[in-house]
Amino acid sequence: MTNPDDPFAEADDFEIAPVRLTVDLGALADNWREMARRSGSARTAAVVKADAYGLGIEDCGTALYEAGARDFFVAVVQEGVTLRTYAPDARIYVLSGIWPGQEQLFFENGLVPVLVSEEQLAFWMSVTAEHGDHPCALQVDTGFNRLGIPLEDAIAFTDDVSRPASFSPVLVLSHLHSGDTPSSELNQKQLESFRRVADAFEGIETSLAASAGIFLGSDYHFDLTRPGIALYGGEAVNGGKNPMRPVAKAEARIIQIRDAKKGETVSYGGTYQLSRDSRLAIVAAGYADGYLRSLSGSGVPLRQNIGHGAFGFVAGRKVPVVGRLTMDLTIFDVTDVPAAEIRSGDYVELFGPNMPLDDVARAAGTIGYELLTSLGLRYERRYIYPE
Incomplete structure (x- = not known):
C-alpha cells in the first residue's frame, strides 16, 4: 500500500494496476484433487x-x-x-x-x-x-x-x-x-x-x-x-451446476464516473440510448485485454440469441455493460449503485467468484476456454498460494 506520509512512495503494482488478475492456486489444486477423486x-x-x-x-x-x-x-x-x-x-x-x-x-x-x-x-x-x-x-x-x-x-x-x-x-x-x-x-x-x-x-x-x-x-x-x-474452474458439461471452485478473478479499474442524460447515446456508433438519467463507470479494460467485443451492451450484429451484453460486479451489485466495448475501455451502467459506495479507482470484477466465468462467456456467445486463453499481457497478476 502507498505510504500516506510520502506521496512518492512506491505503490503496490497490483493495488494500482489498470487491469489485474488474481489466481487462486489453492482452488486450482483442490480442483485437480476433485477430478482425481472422480x-x-x-x-x-x-x-x-x-x-x-x-x-x-x-x-x-x-x-x-x-x-x-x-x-x-x-x-x-x-x-x-x-x-x-x-x-x-x-x-x-x-x-x-x-x-x-x-x-x-x-x-x-x-x-x-x-x-x-x-x-x-x-x-x-x-x-x-x-x-x-x-x-x-x-x-x-x-x-x-x-x-x-x-x-x-x-x-x-x-x-x-x-x-x-x-x-x-x-x-x-x-x-x-x-x-x-x-x-x-x-x-x-x-x-x-x-x-x-x-x-x-x-x-x-x-x-x-x-x-x-x-x-x-x-x-x-x-x-x-x-x-x-x-x-x-470452468464448466466441463453443458447444463447443471458447475462443481468446480473458481480459480481466476479478472478486474478492471474505474477511470471515471460520469453523469449522462436520458436520451443520450453511449460509445461508438451511438448504438445504445439511455432510457434514464444515468451514471456511467468507464473502466480500463477492453478487447485488447481479452474482454471480448462481443460482450458489448449493444451494436453486435453477430450476437442474435442474447439481447444484452455482459455484467460486471462492483459494490455488491451486478452492473451491465452499455454501448460498444472498445480496445482499452468498457462502460458500465452504475446508476443503481449508491453514489457513496463507488468511486473512481475502485475495481469492477469482469469475471470471478461473483461473475462466473461461463456466464460471462455465454454473454459473448462463446465458452470459458476462450475468455481465459484470451487474457492479454496487461494484467498485473497475483497468485494466492495454498497454505
Missing part, C-alpha cells in the same frame, strides 16, 4: 496447454505438481520445455507431436511426443532407429476427424510385421467430441470404438476422458484421465 482408479493428469489456459504455466504447473500430478499435457514443445523446470520428474506429453528439427528438445527435456498422423509415426520410428528408444504416445481418431491415426489403421498397425520390435508407445489416447453433452449417443459410439483400440494395444495404458469425459463415468476413465478446463 477419476476413481484411473491416474489423473493435468492439461496446462496455452500457458495453463491463460493463467500461467509456471505457477499453475508448480501448484498442480505439488498437489500430486505426475502426468501433464501441453500443446507444443516449447510449453513442455518451460514446464520441465517446474515438474522435474513428471511425464510431459506434447499433444501436437513432433516435427523434424525438434528431436533434441524432446530428448534433452524428457518430453513424450503424441504421434498424431502416419507421417509423424514414420518419422518417429526413423528417429528412434537412429537415436535409440524414447517414450512416445499414439493418438487414434475415433470419430473427431481432427488429429489422430484412423481407427482401422491404428488397429492394423498392431499386427504390422514391419513395425520395429522396439516401438511400443507408453500411452494410446483418443478424444471425445461430444463429452460436454452427456445425452449425446455419439459418446457411446466413440467409447465402443476406443475399446477396440484398447483391446488391440493390450498392455499399453489408454486415455479417453478429458474434463467432460470424467463426468461421464468410470466406463470412460481407462488408465489415465486428462482434465483441463475443470481445473481452472
Whole structure:
C-alpha cells in the first residue's frame, strides 16, 4: 500500500494496476484433487496447454505438481520445455507431436511426443532407429476427424510385421467430441470404438476422458484421465451446476464516473440510448485485454440469441455493460449503485467468484476456454498460494 506520509512512495503494482488478475492456486489444486477423486482408479493428469489456459504455466504447473500430478499435457514443445523446470520428474506429453528439427528438445527435456498422423509415426520410428528408444504416445481418431491415426489403421498397425520390435508407445489416447453433452449417443459410439483400440494395444495404458469425459463415468476413465478446463474452474458439461471452485478473478479499474442524460447515446456508433438519467463507470479494460467485443451492451450484429451484453460486479451489485466495448475501455451502467459506495479507482470484477466465468462467456456467445486463453499481457497478476 502507498505510504500516506510520502506521496512518492512506491505503490503496490497490483493495488494500482489498470487491469489485474488474481489466481487462486489453492482452488486450482483442490480442483485437480476433485477430478482425481472422480477419476476413481484411473491416474489423473493435468492439461496446462496455452500457458495453463491463460493463467500461467509456471505457477499453475508448480501448484498442480505439488498437489500430486505426475502426468501433464501441453500443446507444443516449447510449453513442455518451460514446464520441465517446474515438474522435474513428471511425464510431459506434447499433444501436437513432433516435427523434424525438434528431436533434441524432446530428448534433452524428457518430453513424450503424441504421434498424431502416419507421417509423424514414420518419422518417429526413423528417429528412434537412429537415436535409440524414447517414450512416445499414439493418438487414434475415433470419430473427431481432427488429429489422430484412423481407427482401422491404428488397429492394423498392431499386427504390422514391419513395425520395429522396439516401438511400443507408453500411452494410446483418443478424444471425445461430444463429452460436454452427456445425452449425446455419439459418446457411446466413440467409447465402443476406443475399446477396440484398447483391446488391440493390450498392455499399453489408454486415455479417453478429458474434463467432460470424467463426468461421464468410470466406463470412460481407462488408465489415465486428462482434465483441463475443470481445473481452472470452468464448466466441463453443458447444463447443471458447475462443481468446480473458481480459480481466476479478472478486474478492471474505474477511470471515471460520469453523469449522462436520458436520451443520450453511449460509445461508438451511438448504438445504445439511455432510457434514464444515468451514471456511467468507464473502466480500463477492453478487447485488447481479452474482454471480448462481443460482450458489448449493444451494436453486435453477430450476437442474435442474447439481447444484452455482459455484467460486471462492483459494490455488491451486478452492473451491465452499455454501448460498444472498445480496445482499452468498457462502460458500465452504475446508476443503481449508491453514489457513496463507488468511486473512481475502485475495481469492477469482469469475471470471478461473483461473475462466473461461463456466464460471462455465454454473454459473448462463446465458452470459458476462450475468455481465459484470451487474457492479454496487461494484467498485473497475483497468485494466492495454498497454505
